[in-house]
Amino acid sequence: MVKLYDSGVYLINEREIVPEEEYSKAGAVTGAPADREEAKKGTISYGILKQHNTSDDMSHLKIKFDAMTSHDLTFVGVIQTAKASGMEKFPIPYVLTNCHNSLCAVGGTINEDDHVFGLSAAQKYGGIYVPPHIAVIHQYMREMHAGGGQMILGSDSHTRYGALGTMAIGEGGGELVKQLLSDTYDLDYPDIIAVYLTGKPNPGAGPQDIALAIIGAVFKNGYVKNKVMEFVGPGIASMSTDFRNGIDVMTTETTCLSSIWSTDEDTRSYLTAHGREADYQELKPAAAAYYDGCVYVDLSTVKPMIALPFHPSNTYEIDELNENLGDILRLVEIEAEKVSKGRAGFTLTDKIVNGKLQVQQGIIAGCAGGNYTNVIEAANALKGKDCGYGEFSLSVYPSSQPVYMDLVRKGAVTDLMEAGAVLKTAFCGPCFGAGDTPAHNGLSIRHTTRNFPNREGSKPGNGQMAAVALMDARSIAATAANGGVLTSAEAFDCWENIPDYQFDGTVYKKRIYQGFNQEQKEKELVCGPNIKDWPEMSALTENILLKVCSKIMDEVTTTDELIPSGETASYRSNPLGLAEFTLSRRDPAYVERSKCADRLEKARTAGKSPAELEPELIKIYDTIKKIPGMESIEIADTEIGSMIYAIKPGDGSAREQAASCQRVIGGLANITREYATKRYRSNVMNWGMLPFQMKDEPEFETGDYIFVPGVRTALESGNMSDIKAYVIKKDSAEEIHLYITDMTQEEREIVKAGSLINYNRKRK
Structure with a gap:
């Protein structure tokens, strides 16, 4: 059972939940603080945030982190941006892992060129470099860096180490650049939501089952959006820390800001086993702590779960699905039609064979699935079994070489291989479409983090579509033992026979470059031919003219739709090359539309008339000058850029490229009803784009122009609650109203400068 409280709650002595409206009576009995603001200080989160806040105001935080981490889809861009902004060394430990672009089979040398760049950057600036196949980013951070009371920032959305007592946040690269320049991560003090765990997981119910049950309860209603999830309650003690890690990493899919857990002796044991007992810190809420909401989870009621395509919140109990296969799968087929837009066929009901669902592929991998406990449990289930020689296949990716080594020593790898599973190295590819793409019309079941459309590697535009x-x-594992017939773990009785994990860090000592505080300034960065600098971006003008280059009316637009993952990964270090893929799976004509707007702006900044390139602008300019009060507008001083409208963009990955790709080919703004995540909105601002929002339904269409006068003054004054704009259509100008929610002074200056790079150059 997962229950959401309608109001704030007080947690008394870590055990008793008292709704806010009932607290006065309880407070009188316990002698706990009667003042809510004082009781807010009793959360674990408050203490960690206060310790890392560099300002005197806890309502407006300015955070400095203890460490950072990036992988090889993001660290080149982060370092190039920081270098262009004046960085001379890494001021805090910065871990560069190579677990996303690990494979070098496509694109020639470019992926390995990124790895060589990363090593040279670690040597030059004093970083920590983890070579390909050694560990996935989050497993390495759990094993070697996360600890009690710390804060870690990562350029990957699944940066979550709460079960070890670390408040970790995944953000776009711009926020990491700020830390590299010794600036701060600025945000208003977030709401803190208690996740109260009671009971004990049933045999066969794993961390993904509990995570999916929580995600299914909180995602669609935004219960924890941009908030901190604080895990408390007696149920924590029923799970090992490795098990807790598997729940914790999935909190990203709730759209929360971060997570933190109460720690205990098992946390200490985990850190001790990894040679880091000194990093343990007991974290508990105070005798009375106030939370802005509460997610109550009875672990004993959680059954094996499945999240059907195309989102982790599309959850069902496996038994429920098996009892209603036809009805439920037809709902997914309807959604598949919306995703493919008629470009590719995808069906699920044809996979019902003799009343059961036949699956084509299974994957256990990455920071969520590749943990030691998960793989051991899978090996126990498959020992002496047979995956079969039909279409079903199973691949297992242990999350690090130390995990792999211990699985080998304990015979688990042999048991898996004898059953027909294929063991592979530490690699995140299956999670974002760079490995193990199913066949067309295939269904893959995965213990990974996401099942967004096309994230498994399919291409509806080419008539190819699969789903996860x-x-x-x-x-x-139970399904694999049944030849690919969907099977709940409850059908087996082999669970919870888990020998203690024996961590051996020898491979880390031999293969990982430890360069923090050992920077070699004379070292040259090694840049392969695909590693390009960021192009120049212009500063914001007083008035702007936006060309609507895409209008997306889907309920949610993910970052994977804004800039697809998978094969595009090879171009992450080439801003203009990667930008060619922007919205390619959602609106393939967007790129050329945006580049047209960019050509107009480049003509303007070169002193030429944009109307020479786009004759229709003559009428647009004439119409603007007819708007009352706009007669004296200087068209030559009006910046031209492209704009995307989306109802709720930015769910999913922290990749800054979802915004930077728009910017480098002319993007100047987003207009939305709301932003799915803080991190995407931050990316928009760090790349010099205006984060507009709009309450009314958009009456403009792709190809229309929107004139926004006085926008620079609005940013300077902070008066952004009602920004008048005009949709220009032929001879008419229709007034609309935009707004921008709170921005820090620094964020306003970044947008005015045209990008974070420009802003930092001005500060030199």
Whole structure:
């Protein structure tokens, strides 16, 4: 059972939940603080945020982190941006892992060129470099860096180490650049939501099952959006820390800001086993702590779960799905039609064979699935079994070489291989479409983090489409033992026979470059031919003219739709090359539309008339000058750029490229009803684009122009609650109203400068 409280709650002595409206009576009995603001200080989160806040105002935080991490889809861009902004060394430990662009089979040398760049950057600036196949980013950070009371920032959305007592946040690269320049991460003090765990997981119910149950309850209603999830309650003690890690990493899919857990002796044991007992810190809420909401989870009621395409919140109990296969799968087929837009066929009901669902592929991998406990459980289920020689296949990716080594020593790898599973190295590819793409019309069940459209590697535009359902490793193994017939882990009784993990860090000592505080300034960065600098971006003018280059009316637009993952990964270090893929799977004509707007702006800044390139601008300019009060507008001083409208963009990955790709080919603004995540909105601002919002339904269409006068003054004054704009259509100008929610002074200056790079150059 997962229950959401309608109001704030007080947690008394870590055990008793008292709704806010009932607290006065309880407070009188316990002698706890009667003042809510004082009780807010009793959360674990408050203490960690206060310790890392460099300002005197806890309502407006200015955070400095203890460490940072990036992988090889993001660290080149981060370092190039920081270098262009004046960075001379890494001021805090910065871990560069190589777990996303690990494979070098496509694109010639460019992926390995990124790895060589990363090593040279670690040597030059004093970083920590983890070579390909050694560990996935988050497993390495759990094993070697996360600890009690710390804060870690990562350029990957699944940066979550709460189960070890670390408040970790995934953000776009711009926020990491700020830390590299010794600036701060600025945000208003977030709401803190208690996740109260009671009971004990049933045998066969794994961390993914519990995570999916929570995601299914909180995602669609935004209960924890941009808030901190604080895990408390007696149920924590029923799970090992490795098990907790598997729940914690999935909190990203709730759209929360971060997570933190109460720690205990098992946390200490985990850190001790990794040679880091000194990093343990006991974290508990105070005798009375106030939370802005509460998610109550009875672990004993959670059954094996499945998240059907195309989102981790599309959850069902496996038993419920099996009892209603036809009805539920037809709902997914309807959604598949919306996703493919008629470009590719995808069906699920044809996979019902003799009343059961036949799956084509199973994957256990990455920071969520590749943990030691999960793989051991899968090996126990498959020992002496047979995956079969039909279409079903199973691949297992242990999350690090130390995990792999211990699995080998304990015979688990042999048990898996004898059953027909294929063991692979530490690699995140299956999570974002760079490995194990199913066949067309295939269904893959995966213990990974996401099942967004096309994230498994399919290309509807080319008539190719597959899909992913998320499940726990235990039920995936049960399904594999059944030849690919969807099976709940409850059908087996082999669970919870887990020998203690024996960590051996020898491979880390031999292969990882430890360069923090050992920068070699004379070292040259090694840049392959695909590694390009950021192009020049112009500063914001007083008035702007936006060309609507895409209008997306989907309920949610993910970052994977804004800039697809998978094969595009090879171009992450080439801003203009990567930008060619912007919205390619959602609106393929967007790129050329935006580049047309960019050509107009480049003509303007070169002193030429944009109307020479786009004759229709003559009428647009004439119409603007007819608007009352706009007669004296200087068209030559009006910046031209492209704009995307989306109802709710930015769910999913922290990749800054979702915004930077728009910017480098002319993007100047987003207009939305709301932003799905803080991190995407931050990316928009750090790349010099205006984060507009709009309450009314958009009456403009792709190809229309929107004139926004006085926008620079609005940013300077902070008066952004009602920004008048005009949709220009032939001879008419229709007034609309935009707004921008709170921006820090620094964020306003970044947008005015045209990008974070420009802003930092001005500060030199």
